Amino acid sequence: MRYVVCIKQVPETTDVKINPETHTLMREGVAAIINPFDMYAIEEALRLKARTGGTVTAISMGPPQADSALREAIAMGADEGILVSDRAFAGSDTWATSYTLAMAIRKLEDCKVILCGKQASDGDTAQVGPGIAAHLDLPQITYVRKIEEINDKAIVAERLLEDGTEVIEAPLPCLLTVVKEINEPRLPSLKGKMASKKAVIPTWKAADLQCDPKCLGLEGSPTKVVKVFTPPPRGGGEVLKGEPEEIIPPLVAKLKDAVLSASN
């Protein structure tokens, strides 16, 4: 029984700015980390492995540097890492990304559960997980906050919706996207760190996947970015100083109309 975790390497902070003079993204010196939501997916895969036995494979599509993200997953306890990396993948949007990852996952045997974080902290789309499920024609359970049961045929998971929790049963293989509430990711163990140093991480290129080159990279991406800009800054407003009894009545007077219109 193989668990596959899809991870993405992202900048450590979302506090990236555009240099007003050069219009370039200023991200020098920003460390690269595993997308925080994917950490919960790795942890949950490790817990599932502890419950049922099997192996955990971490897979990442990205530049050669994403190798370090896969090593971190191995340090946490993943059995192996696979880097999906090729210049042909450059310019991929969520359609082409989910296609490429799906084609890579299809190469893996005995793959029962695919886990993804609910979204990546840089793009925030939440589209790649369900996209992979669609490409592989698998059932999906998104926004999973708890796995109630699992056996080699089926899984029962709680899904977090806006107005409550839905409990869903799906046959395996199945794709899950997980939310923060599901667990607390572990720190790498010493043994894991040793394993991650020694691990051989294969790189799969476009030629290694049985895929249609027209569906990769720029050509396979229906969407195009035409402009990137900094949103107009939200300046700080008025700072109210003084004793509460002096500043609160005028503040409430200013907010009254907004409160009344909001409650209509």
Next chain:
Amino acid sequence: MSDPIRIIVEKCVRCGLCVKACPFGAITQKARKELPIIDLQKCTLCGACLEACKFDAIWMQPKAAPTQDLSAYKDVWVFAEQHDGNIQSIAYELLGEGRKLADSLKMRLCAVLLGSNISAKASELIARGADKVYVLDRPELAHYQDEAYAAVLIDLVNRHKPNIFLCGASTIGRSLVSRVAVKVKAGLTADCTGLAIDPATGNLLQTRPAFGGNIMATIITPNSRPQMATVRHKVMKEAEVNPARTGQVITETIADVLLRNRARRLRFEAERESTMNIAEANIIVAGGRGLQAPENFTMLRELAEVLGAGLGASRAVVDSNWIPYSHQVGQTGKTVCPKIYIAAGISGQIQHLAGMQSSDIIVAINKDADAPIFKVATYGIVGDLFAIIPRLTAEFRKVLGK
């Protein structure tokens, strides 16, 4: 496979203009007067360097011509999300925005409604501006299920060919249209905060935040249809109700095999707390570490009750189990956009700001005058929230007559 972009060595004068022009830091020069190198892993082929280069020294693969006949794709569609047979307000917001897009393209505005015993609700969508409502009324569609709902939409899109397809960026919406877009090979842009039509090309200009709202990007789907987008709740204005409007209701049928679902709902548990879902709230009162102890949320609850507000929280207090995760605002919690956001004892970490900085009015109360929350606050009060909140509650109670 040849590279989709390259520098023409003979023409390049090594001026470095392209290095400065690249918004993604994908072009580097080892030293001045060295040949620039394009990192294809970072390059998004946006073309900014081509415009910047004065020597025509960069070649980029020409944009592929449309592979479909785009003129066959007409109308602006809106997915009408319903829970227990009640149409969600996001559908009315999409109709408000969809009306503008349809008018500027001189197309019809259509809604798609899936559910069980739902047909009577189509008139509500017409009253809000839909010219046509496609209804699929089947017991199997009573509540949302990924596979059956996606299969129905894929079938409808393939048969009726909409030009634009909008859906709410809700949990359901995001899970659903990601599957649909893959199967109909459509471009899908998540969480749009701005939509407009490019008058020159008729393309939908989809503007969305990335990097937690620190960067905005405008995205198009030039060569394929439909152009699909999800829109966050509360970003667009709801369409007004006009009961006199008329429209067409089209009852659709679908092959039983398409309603097959491998995953099935075993049960549904509504949120235990009776407090409002904060993503829906027009006013939010939120608390952080500055509250000092979980029981002090009572003070915020009182204020929230007077204002008819939802209760929000910072990650720090959720992680300390002072309040359930469903109240967490920010990057790992919910993104909210209320008319008024009152932050009490929240310092305003960047991850928190990412989830609330598009609120109309932000009121911040914090004892630390240097707290980052004040940088985004419309009204900032530097002071002791234990003195300020009860007075604020009392004053609102008086002014609102509660």
